[in-house]
Amino acid sequence: MKRRPLIAGNWKMNGSSAFAVSLAKELAAEPAGAAEVLICPPFPYLPAVVAAVQGSHVRVGGQNAWHEPPGAFTGEVSMDMLVDVGCKAVILGHSERRHILNENDALINSKVRAARAAGLQAILCVGELLEERDAGTTNAVLDTQMTGGLAGVDAALLDGIVIAYEPVWAIGTGRTASPAQAQEAHAHLRNWLRTRYNPAAADGMRILYGGSVKADNALELLQQPDVDGALVGGASLKAASFLPIIRAGNQAAK
Numbered sequence: 001m002k003r004r005p006l007i008a009g010n011w012k013m014n015g016s017s018a019f020a021v022s023l024a025k026e027l028a029a030e031p032a033g034a035a036e037v038l039i040c041p042p043f044p045y046l047p048a049v050v051a052a053v054q055g056s057h058v059r060v061g062g063q064n065a066w067h068e069p070p071g072a073f074t075g076e077v078s079m080d081m082l083v084d085v086g087c088k089a090v091i092l093g094h095s096e097r098r099h100i101l102n103e104n105d106a107l108i109n110s111k112v113r114a115a116r117a118a119g120l121q122a123i124l125c126v127g128e129l130l131e132e133r134d135a136g137t138t139n140a141v142l143d144t145q146m147t148g149g150l151a152g153v154d155a156a157l158l159d160g161i162v163i164a165y166e167p168v169w170a171i172g173t174g175r176t177a178s179p180a181q182a183q184e185a186h187a188h189l190r191n192w193l194r195t196r197y198n199p200a201a202a203d204g205m206r207i208l209y210g211g212s213v214k215a216d217n218a219l220e221l222l223q224q225p226d227v228d229g230a231l232v233g234g235a236s237l238k239a240a241s242f243l244p245i246i247r248a249g250n251q252a253a254k
């Protein structure tokens with residue numbers, strides 16, 4: 001089954017209003033291709049970025065959100081607020097939130113379900129630490145994160161969910177997983193989906209790779225049979241490095 005590639009840029013805590021609008025405009029000016037394009041700027045810049053890409057193929061998402069309805073949650077942003085400002089998606093369970101902000105699978109699961117209830121596409125990130133890979137527990141770690149993250153999520157809700165495999169040792173380190181390592185983990189995740197749900201759900205799920213994706217390694221990664229897109233950090237902060245990755249996605253779609 002052919003899945004439409006998704007190339008997503010996670011800007012993390014970077015930029016300024018001027019930077020955000022200028023980068024968003026550069027990306028929106030590129031003609032639409034076969035791959036879907038999503039950018040996830042910091043919260044304060046969302047409305048300006050949504051306005052900058054309006055009418056283009058570029059969609060905008062949040063990098064996180066809180067699962068409760070609006071109320072007394074100082075410092076948090078609700079799923080509905082993301083929808084309200086024009087977001088179509090939200091990244092959840094990113095390794096920086098798991099390991100720096102101590103988010104656990106139960107919280108991430110609440111967020112996944114709240115995102116779907118709000119009509120947002122949920123990008124659920126999973127991935128092992130270097131010591132877990134070295135200890136040979138990668139698959140077990142991924143299974144735990146998938147089981148926890150998707151608890152109570154039935155097959156009907158999977159349509160609006162994307163999985164991102166981001167090995168923690170490859171994030172921001174310049175140490176990309178080899179195409180074979182990425183393919184192996186993606187195949188494992190798809191197999192998990194086949195067992196937990198059904199073959200159609202597994203075949204339809206997009207599984208993105210994230211971790212030091214750059215213009216020069218993107219195509220080979222995206223050409224792996226179970227790699228359906230990329231979640232890009234550092235290289236998504238410049239049109240000159242992100243556009244070639246989008247083009248690689250367009251090419252891999254053929």
Ligand code: 13P
Binds near residue numbers: 173
């Ligand atoms: P880098 O592309 O900077 O390694 O970051 C990957 C990532 O964490 C995307 O969410």
